[in-house]
Amino acid sequence: MLSTDIEAINSQHRVLVALINKLCDAANDGLDKEVLGDVLMQMNGYTAWHFAAEAGYMTAYWYPCYKEHAQQHKKLMEQVMDIRQQFEIGRIAMTMDVAFFSHSTDSSI
Numbered sequence: 365m366l367s368t369d370i371e372a373i374n375s376q377h378r379v380l381v382a383l384i385n386k387l388c389d390a391a392n393d394g395l396d397k398e399v400l401g402d403v404l405m406q407m408n409g410y411t412a413w414h415f416a417a418e419a420g421y422m423t424a425y426w427y428p429c430y431k432e433h434a435q436q437h438k439k440l441m442e443q444v445m446d447i448r449q450q451f452e453i454g455r456i457a458m459t460m461d462v463a464f465f466s467h468s469t470d471s472s473i
Contacts, residue, residue, distance in 0.1 A: 370421055376414045383407045397451075404448040421454050 366377045387403045415437040422430045 373418055373421060376417065380407075380411060391459060400451065401448075404444075404451055408444050408448050411460060415441060446448060 366372055366374075366381070368377075383403065383406055387400070388401050419430075419434060419437070421427075422433065423426060424449050427433065
């Protein structure tokens with residue numbers, strides 16, 4: 365779910381989608397490893413920050429599905445970190461992994 369009743373979270377979702385799009389564009393354009401690595405690092409940091417902020421709202425407002433949503437966040441954060449780590453050691457084809465990640469985040473952020 366990308367849209368909430370909290371504008372701060374909606375704004376953060378838009379930033380995350382923009383970062384995912386930036387990563388896809390960079391991978392599809394065949395940009396060098398340094399550019400892709402920078403975008404992955406931005407995604408890693410912003411995603412962790414966003415998930416912590418969103419968890420704060422969920423606990424403050426007694427969100428009924430908090431545990432399930434927190435599990436989705438954990439899984440997505442692990443994906444982001446794994447993609448970045450695999451990229452850094454040269455073990456992934458960036459375009460395929462980015463396509464999978466961007467597809468899997470459509471309804472989970």
